Amino acid sequence: MSIILNHVSHIYSEGTADEVRALDDVSLEIADGEFLGLIGHTGSGKSTLVQHMNALLKPTSGQVLYNGEDIWAKGSDKARIRSKVGLVFQYPEYQLFETDVFTDVCFGPKNLGLSRVEAEARAYEALERMNFPKERWYMSPFDLSGGQKRRVAIAGVLAMKPEVLILDEPTAGLDPYGRRELLDMLKGLQRDEGLTVVLISHCMDDVAGYADRAVVMEKGKVFMNGTPAEVFFRHRELEEIGLGAPSVTYIMEKLAAAGFDVKTDVMNVEDAAKEIRGCLRI
Amino acid sequence: MFIETKNLVFEYIERDEEGNPTGVKRAVDDVSLQVKKGEFIAILGHNGSGKSTLAKQLNALLYPTEGSVFIDGMDSAEDENVIPIRQKVGMVFQNPDNQIIGTVVEEDVAFGPENLGVPTDEIRQRVDESLKVLGMYDLRLHSPNHLSGGQKQRVAIAGVVAMHPTCIILDESTAMLDPGGRAEVIRAARALNDVEEITVILITHYMDEIIYANRVFVMNEGKVVMQGSPEEVFSNVETLRALRLDLPVVTQLAESLRESGVKIPSGILTTERLIEELKKCR
Amino acid sequence: MFKDITLGQFYQADSVMHSLDPRTKLVGTFLYIIALFIANDAAAMAAAVVFLCIAIALSRVPASFMFRGMKGIALILLLTVGFNIFLTPGVPIWTWGPLKVTAEGLRSAAFLACRLVLLISGTSVMTLTTTPNSLTDAMESLLLPxxxxxxxxxxxxxxxxxxxxxxxxxxxxxxxxxxxxxxxxxxxxxxxxxxxxxxxxxxxxxxxxxxxxxxxxxxxxxxxRCYSGGEGRTKLKPLKYGRGDVVAYIVQIAFVAAVILL
Incomplete structure (x- = not known):
C-alpha cells in the first residue's frame, strides 16, 4: 500500500467563473511494486491526479496517504515525499538547465541535502541505469538529441532514489524503437529493482503490453480499474469516451466476425498468432 | 513532374558551445526523387534520419549544398523562385503552438494570403473556404489557446490551404497529438488529397498512418534507402527492423504467422487482406 | 489554468463604441487626456464628465466593469487627495493641531480626484471596447508616417x-x-x-x-507561409473609417474646443 487516495477532489479556480472540477471524488490505491497504466484522453484529469501523488497539488477535499501517512498533515515533509514519489512530466527535457548532463542529474540529490560525493554517486548510478552513453555525460544537455535529453531528464528524477516513479507520456514524440527501448527500461526497473511505476499513456498497445493494472480516468473520475484484460474486455465502453482497445483486439474481433473461431480478448501479437494457429490447426 | 530532386546533398557545420566548427554533418545525402501531382507520399525514418531536413528543402526553407531541387520546374536555388515555391508547397510543423501566429483563428488562416498580397475580399473568401474544408469554420472567432491539439493542427493546415498550394507537407504534424487528434489530422490530409487533389507528403513515425500512401520513402542517414508501395516496403521486414523502424500491428501479426509456417504472403497491411489470405489457408 | 488569462479587458458587446474604428478611439482617448489636463475650471470638468458619460452610454459596458479599474488606484487617489488637502499653502479655513485645510487645497484636491477618475474610466472605455489586436493595428496605421x-x-x-x-x-x-x-x-x-x-x-x-x-x-x-516583411502585404480586416467615425471625430474636436474655450 504505497499510495492511497481517499475521496480526493480537486477544483481549479474555485469560486470564479472559470471553476473546473478536475478531480471528482477519486479513491485509488497503488500497490508497492506494481506497474500501473493510467489512461484517459486530454483533460480527463490524469495529470492533475498524479500531481496529487507527490504533493505538488493539494486536494480541495479528501486525503492522500503515502505509506500510511497523510502527506498534507501538519508538519509533513513534502520535500521528502517528492523525493520518494518521483514525477516525470510530459516532455521532461524542457526542465534541463545545467551546463552539463552530469551536473543536471545531480540537481535532485543536491536538493535533498546530500553531500557532493553522495549526490554524484547517485547521479552516476542513475545515468548508468538509464543506459546513457558515457561519452556524453559531460556534454551540454542542449546539444543532445530529443530522445537522449529525455533520458537525462528521467535520470534526474531517478537520482533521487524514488520508490514510486510516475511518468506522464514518457514516449511522446519518440520513434518506435526509442519508445520500446524506454518502456523496456521502465519494465526492468519495476521487475528488477521493485520500483512502483505509474505510466500515463495514450497508447493502448503500450498499456496492454507493459502494465499489471490499468486505470481509466474520465471527467475527473475513475471510470475503470482492473487488469488490462479486464479493462480492454469492456472496450465498447472505452470507445464511447473516445478511447479504445489495443490494435490486436480489433484484428481478432474482425477475424471472429469473419467466421474464425478465435478468442477476442487477446492483447499482444504473440498470443494472437497462437490463437490463429490453433484455429487453423497449424 | 511536380517535385524533382537531383543528387540533392545538404550539409551543415556542427559547432561546439563556443561556436567553433567541430565538423560537417551531411543531413541529406545524394537524394534523387520525384513526386507527381496528386500523389500521397509517406516518408519514414527514425529520429535524425534526415527526413525533416529533406522536407525543408522541398519548400525552399533550406537550399541544396550540392545538387538541385525543382518544384514545378522552378529551381529552389534561384532567389526569385523562393516565394512562389513556398506558395506551392505548404508546410505544417510538429508543434501546434509554435506555428500559429494569429490571436484569433481566422486571422491566423489569413496570414499566408496576406503575405501573398491577395486582395481583401478574396482573403475573406479563401479563409472561410479553407476553414470549412477543415471543419473549423464554427471556431473561426476563437483564440487558438483554447483549442485541442488536433484542432490547432487543423487551423495550421487551413492556413496552408488558404494559400492555394499544390502540395502540403506534414512534418511529423501528428507526433505531439493524442490518438483522437492524430485521427483528425490524418482524416483531413486524406480528404485534401482525395477531394481537393492536393499532393500530400506525410512525414511520420506512426506506421498505421502510412497505409493510405501511394508511395513510401524510407530514409536512413540522409539517404533514401527504400521506396515503393506500402505493401512493397513492408514486405522487407528484416531491413525495416535494421533501420529501427516498426511494422503496423497487422503486419507484425501476419509476419509472426508466416514465420511459424502459415502460408500467407508478406506485406499484408490491412485486417481485411489478412482475413482474405487466412480464408485461403482453411 | 493560465490558459484563461485574457490580456487587456475587452468586453464583448455590440455597440456604437465597439464598431468605431480603433484609430478613432485611440486618437479620441489621446485628445480626451490632453483636454483633461487643459481643463482648469468647473465648467470644463463638467464638459469632460458629459463627454465620458456619453461614451460610456454608447459602449453598453455595465458601469460595474467600468469602475472595476478604480479599485487598483483607490489608495493612490486617497493619498494624493490627502496631500493636496493638507499641504497646499493658502487661506486656512479649518485647523486641527499642525494640520491645516485651505480653500486652495480643497479646490486642487477636488480637481485632481476628478482628473484621475476621469482619466482611468476614459481609457477603460477604450480598452473595454477594443481588442488588443485592433489596438495594435490602429497603432501600426497611425504610426506609419x-x-x-x-x-x-x-x-x-x-x-x-x-x-x-x-x-x-x-x-x-x-x-x-x-x-x-x-x-x-x-x-x-x-x-x-x-x-x-x-x-x-x-x-x-x-x-x-x-x-x-x-x-x-x-x-x-x-x-x-511566405512572410517577407510588411511590404506588399494585404489585410483580412483593413482599417476603414465609416460614417460613425466622422461624427466621432467632429464630436471629439468640438469637445476639445469647448474645454479650451470654457
Whole structure:
C-alpha cells in the first residue's frame, strides 16, 4: 500500500467563473511494486491526479496517504515525499538547465541535502541505469538529441532514489524503437529493482503490453480499474469516451466476425498468432 | 513532374558551445526523387534520419549544398523562385503552438494570403473556404489557446490551404497529438488529397498512418534507402527492423504467422487482406 | 489554468463604441487626456464628465466593469487627495493641531480626484471596447508616417501581436517548469533574498531556452507561409473609417474646443 487516495477532489479556480472540477471524488490505491497504466484522453484529469501523488497539488477535499501517512498533515515533509514519489512530466527535457548532463542529474540529490560525493554517486548510478552513453555525460544537455535529453531528464528524477516513479507520456514524440527501448527500461526497473511505476499513456498497445493494472480516468473520475484484460474486455465502453482497445483486439474481433473461431480478448501479437494457429490447426 | 530532386546533398557545420566548427554533418545525402501531382507520399525514418531536413528543402526553407531541387520546374536555388515555391508547397510543423501566429483563428488562416498580397475580399473568401474544408469554420472567432491539439493542427493546415498550394507537407504534424487528434489530422490530409487533389507528403513515425500512401520513402542517414508501395516496403521486414523502424500491428501479426509456417504472403497491411489470405489457408 | 488569462479587458458587446474604428478611439482617448489636463475650471470638468458619460452610454459596458479599474488606484487617489488637502499653502479655513485645510487645497484636491477618475474610466472605455489586436493595428496605421524616419513600425506591431499570443503560453510553461523542478526537490519559498534569486536559475534557463526554440520555430513557420516583411502585404480586416467615425471625430474636436474655450 504505497499510495492511497481517499475521496480526493480537486477544483481549479474555485469560486470564479472559470471553476473546473478536475478531480471528482477519486479513491485509488497503488500497490508497492506494481506497474500501473493510467489512461484517459486530454483533460480527463490524469495529470492533475498524479500531481496529487507527490504533493505538488493539494486536494480541495479528501486525503492522500503515502505509506500510511497523510502527506498534507501538519508538519509533513513534502520535500521528502517528492523525493520518494518521483514525477516525470510530459516532455521532461524542457526542465534541463545545467551546463552539463552530469551536473543536471545531480540537481535532485543536491536538493535533498546530500553531500557532493553522495549526490554524484547517485547521479552516476542513475545515468548508468538509464543506459546513457558515457561519452556524453559531460556534454551540454542542449546539444543532445530529443530522445537522449529525455533520458537525462528521467535520470534526474531517478537520482533521487524514488520508490514510486510516475511518468506522464514518457514516449511522446519518440520513434518506435526509442519508445520500446524506454518502456523496456521502465519494465526492468519495476521487475528488477521493485520500483512502483505509474505510466500515463495514450497508447493502448503500450498499456496492454507493459502494465499489471490499468486505470481509466474520465471527467475527473475513475471510470475503470482492473487488469488490462479486464479493462480492454469492456472496450465498447472505452470507445464511447473516445478511447479504445489495443490494435490486436480489433484484428481478432474482425477475424471472429469473419467466421474464425478465435478468442477476442487477446492483447499482444504473440498470443494472437497462437490463437490463429490453433484455429487453423497449424 | 511536380517535385524533382537531383543528387540533392545538404550539409551543415556542427559547432561546439563556443561556436567553433567541430565538423560537417551531411543531413541529406545524394537524394534523387520525384513526386507527381496528386500523389500521397509517406516518408519514414527514425529520429535524425534526415527526413525533416529533406522536407525543408522541398519548400525552399533550406537550399541544396550540392545538387538541385525543382518544384514545378522552378529551381529552389534561384532567389526569385523562393516565394512562389513556398506558395506551392505548404508546410505544417510538429508543434501546434509554435506555428500559429494569429490571436484569433481566422486571422491566423489569413496570414499566408496576406503575405501573398491577395486582395481583401478574396482573403475573406479563401479563409472561410479553407476553414470549412477543415471543419473549423464554427471556431473561426476563437483564440487558438483554447483549442485541442488536433484542432490547432487543423487551423495550421487551413492556413496552408488558404494559400492555394499544390502540395502540403506534414512534418511529423501528428507526433505531439493524442490518438483522437492524430485521427483528425490524418482524416483531413486524406480528404485534401482525395477531394481537393492536393499532393500530400506525410512525414511520420506512426506506421498505421502510412497505409493510405501511394508511395513510401524510407530514409536512413540522409539517404533514401527504400521506396515503393506500402505493401512493397513492408514486405522487407528484416531491413525495416535494421533501420529501427516498426511494422503496423497487422503486419507484425501476419509476419509472426508466416514465420511459424502459415502460408500467407508478406506485406499484408490491412485486417481485411489478412482475413482474405487466412480464408485461403482453411 | 493560465490558459484563461485574457490580456487587456475587452468586453464583448455590440455597440456604437465597439464598431468605431480603433484609430478613432485611440486618437479620441489621446485628445480626451490632453483636454483633461487643459481643463482648469468647473465648467470644463463638467464638459469632460458629459463627454465620458456619453461614451460610456454608447459602449453598453455595465458601469460595474467600468469602475472595476478604480479599485487598483483607490489608495493612490486617497493619498494624493490627502496631500493636496493638507499641504497646499493658502487661506486656512479649518485647523486641527499642525494640520491645516485651505480653500486652495480643497479646490486642487477636488480637481485632481476628478482628473484621475476621469482619466482611468476614459481609457477603460477604450480598452473595454477594443481588442488588443485592433489596438495594435490602429497603432501600426497611425504610426506609419514614422516609417519615413526608419522606425520599423510594421515589425513593432507584429512583435506586439505575437507577444499577445505567446504570453499565456509562456505563463503556462513557467508553471510547468516550476512544478517539474519542485518534483526534483527545488525549493522556491524559503531562504533569504540571494538564495531565492539563485533558486530561480532552474526556472529561467529552461524558460529562455524554450522561448528561443519557440521563436525560431515560429520564424520558420512564418517564412514557410511566405512572410517577407510588411511590404506588399494585404489585410483580412483593413482599417476603414465609416460614417460613425466622422461624427466621432467632429464630436471629439468640438469637445476639445469647448474645454479650451470654457
Amino acid at each position: 514614422l516609417t519615413h524616419i526608419k522606425v520599423p513600425v510594421h515589425e513593432i506591431a507584429l512583435m506586439m501581436s505575437i507577444a499577445l499570443r505567446f504570453i499565456p503560453i509562456l505563463m503556462e510553461e513557467t508553471d510547468k517548469i516550476m512544478k517539474a523542478q519542485m518534483a526534483r526537490g527545488a525549493d522556491f519559498e524559503s531562504g533569504n533574498f540571494m538564495k531565492r534569486a539563485k533558486s530561480m536559475v532552474p526556472i529561467l534557463v529552461p524558460l529562455f531556452v524554450s522561448a528561443f526554440r519557440r521563436a525560431s520555430d515560429l520564424a520558420m513557420a512564418m517564412e514557410a
